[in-house]
Amino acid sequence: MRTEKGKRGLKRIGIFLLIVSMLTLSAGCASDEAGGQAGTASLTTGTQEAGTRADETAAAGTQEAVQEEEETDVLVIGGGGAGMVSAIFAASEGAQVILVEKQGILGGNTVMAKGVFGCSASSYQIENGITATAEDQLANYLATYPSGDEDMLRILAEGTGPAADWLMDNGVEFEGVSGDFTLVPKNHSLGSMVTSACREQLDELGVDIRTNTRGTELLTDDSGAVIGAVVSTGDGEYTIYADSVIMATGGFSSNNEMVAEYDPQYAGLGFISSSGNTGDGHRMAEEIGAALVYMDVMKCNPFLYFDEETSSYTMLGTYANPGIVVNLDGQRIGNEHANYYFSPNIMALEDKTVYLIYNEESKGFLEAPDVGAAVCDSVEELARETGIDAEGLLSAIADFAVSAAAGEDEFGRTLFQTDLSEGPYYAVKLTPAMQGTFGGIWIDGETRALDTEGNVIPGLYAAGECAGDGLWGANPVPTDCVFGRIAGINAAAYAKNNS
Numbered sequence: 001m002r003t004e005k006g007k008r009g010l011k012r013i014g015i016f017l018l019i020v021s022m023l024t025l026s027a028g029c030a031s032d033e034a035g036g037q038a039g040t041a042s043l044t045t046g047t048q049e050a051g052t053r054a055d056e057t058a059a060a061g062t063q064e065a066v067q068e069e070e071e072t073d074v075l076v077i078g079g080g081g082a083g084m085v086s087a088i089f090a091a092s093e094g095a096q097v098i099l100v101e102k103q104g105i106l107g108g109n110t111v112m113a114k115g116v117f118g119c120s121a122s123s124y125q126i127e128n129g130i131t132a133t134a135e136d137q138l139a140n141y142l143a144t145y146p147s148g149d150e151d152m153l154r155i156l157a158e159g160t161g162p163a164a165d166w167l168m169d170n171g172v173e174f175e176g177v178s179g180d181f182t183l184v185p186k187n188h189s190l191g192s193m194v195t196s197a198c199r200e201q202l203d204e205l206g207v208d209i210r211t212n213t214r215g216t217e218l219l220t221d222d223s224g225a226v227i228g229a230v231v232s233t234g235d236g237e238y239t240i241y242a243d244s245v246i247m248a249t250g251g252f253s254s255n256n257e258m259v260a261e262y263d264p265q266y267a268g269l270g271f272i273s274s275s276g277n278t279g280d281g282h283r284m285a286e287e288i289g290a291a292l293v294y295m296d297v298m299k300c301n302p303f304l305y306f307d308e309e310t311s312s313y314t315m316l317g318t319y320a321n322p323g324i325v326v327n328l329d330g331q332r333i334g335n336e337h338a339n340y341y342f343s344p345n346i347m348a349l350e351d352k353t354v355y356l357i358y359n360e361e362s363k364g365f366l367e368a369p370d371v372g373a374a375v376c377d378s379v380e381e382l383a384r385e386t387g388i389d390a391e392g393l394l395s396a397i398a399d400f401a402v403s404a405a406a407g408e409d410e411f412g413r414t415l416f417q418t419d420l421s422e423g424p425y426y427a428v429k430l431t432p433a434m435q436g437t438f439g440g441i442w443i444d445g446e447t448r449a450l451d452t453e454g455n456v457i458p459g460l461y462a463a464g465e466c467a468g469d470g471l472w473g474a475n476p477v478p479t480d481c482v483f484g485r486i487a488g489i490n491a492a493a494y495a496k497n498n499s
């Protein structure tokens with residue numbers, strides 16, 4: 001931590017311009033320190049490039065000057081969904097806003113989101129005859145996340161409908177509803193549509209966007225209030241003084257050391273999240289006294305196929321998986337519809353080796369049914385091909401048929417798209433990987449950062465995956481919109497009152 005005295009007194013100080021050559025700037029922009037981690041792999045079903053604009057001044061080498069010390073009303077660190085939305089709302093309140101993003105493009109994990117926008121009472125749902133209210137959505141959240149923070153979940157539930165309407169006003173398109181609480185984005189391109197819509201707004205509002213610029217350290221004054229941050233580029237570091245700072249650096253799912261520290265069962269796993277999500281904001285905030293909470297709330301995606309040759313993951317489909325997952329003895333290990341909560345069942349196995357088994361009839365329920373699959377006419381052949389015990393697998397499939405007829409199995413599964421009684425049969429080896437983390441800087445309902453005693457840290461706000469918001473990872477993109485908006489408005493008001 002660096003403590004600066006009297007930032008207000010430093011306002012209007014002479015600004016030293018450091019002229020950098022196009023050549024050195026381009027060279028600096030070419031490297032992304034976070035992207036070079038060993039043992040990482042990219043998700044073949046969603047890449048960062050999709051739907052975002054290629055960057056930008058810095059990457060093009062057209063930015064001619066970097067200032068050693070600068071000032072602004074609001075500084076946003078991190079250019080994913082939460083950062084972009086908070087910058088938009090801070091700027092809409094009249095604040096001067098700088099947004100720094102360490103990667104060459106905006107979007108982070110947000111641009112990878114594809115298929116689900118959880119919400120209630122949006123105009124789209126009402127027009128399509130869905131009558132569920134925010135109160136109903138809250139009840140649903142509390143049933144799904146019994147340890148979640150009810151006050152925060154209420155803020156989310158009440159904000160999702162207006163957030164969906166706001167996104168639609170800005171060009172995001174939905175093409176259906178799924179159940180009472182889900183909008184289906186057009187072409188399963190939620191993240192890229194949200195990123196493009198936000199980018200347009202940011203440009204219209206004149207937000208100063210600086211990519212390839214990493215926040216490294218928060219600055220505080222003598223009273224402990226946050227007054228800016230040090231940032232670094234390929235060409236060195238400089239200081240941005242700000243009346244308030246919004247931390248929106250995402251989670252730490254792409255930093256396996258941190259993942260292992262907070263949930264050792266996931267030690268050594270790869271990730272399908274943005275390589276920029278390495279917990280920088282958590283560290284910066286902790287260094288100035290912020291409390292980190294809910295740090296073991298993580299989403300590890302179990303339904304992935306890992307291609308050794310291309311070092312890439314393919315998402316097979318998490319929700320309503322039609323098949324069964326068996327170990328090498330052919331035994332099922334839990335409710336396949338537990339989504340991310342299924343991963344611990346795999347991690348508990350000594351060899352961590354499982355296969356997803358499905359048949360011709362059920363493959364249409366998967367996103368990528370043919371990727372990495374062994375296909376055989378009979379169960380016995382499939383067992384031979386994969387090394388799964390044949391008797392065990394035959395018995396698991398027979399038991400599954402009985403459960404399908406009864407409508408429930410011993411693990412509490414109630415959805416059976418098929419009873420798996422007929423071949424051909426498919427088997428895909430699963431390799432779980434980290435998708436997101438949902439613990440971080442403790443915040444209150446105003447998104448103000450709190451210290452370990454629960455006191456507000458003046459001038460610091462947080463939203464999105466880096467926030468310890470008690471939402472348990474419920475509806476992350478809507479969370480970006482709802483809490484990003486709150487952070488932007490409050491940070492702008494704080495800046496106005498404290499400039």
Ligand SMILES: Cc1cc2nc3c(=O)[nH]c(=O)nc-3n(C[C@H](O)[C@H](O)[C@H](O)COP(=O)(O)OP(=O)(O)OC[C@H]3O[C@@H](n4cnc5c(N)ncnc54)[C@H](O)[C@@H]3O)c2cc1C
Pocket residue numbers: 043046077078079080081082083100101102103106107108109110111112113114115116117118190191213214215216248249250251272273274275276277278279280281435436463464465466475476477478480
């Ligand atoms: C494959 C996948 C599918 C998903 N599908 C869905 C879905 O269907 N529906 C849904 O609601 N959610 C989904 N999610 C989750 C959702 O996309 C994210 O949880 C959420 O959008 C995170 O937003 P964020 O702004 O907190 O973080 P991010 O979008 O990750 O943004 C954080 C940004 O901060 C930057 N950053 C980090 N450190 C620094 C630093 N020191 N200085 C400057 N910048 C920094 C990062 O580079 C990154 O760009 C999915 C996630 C993944 C990975």
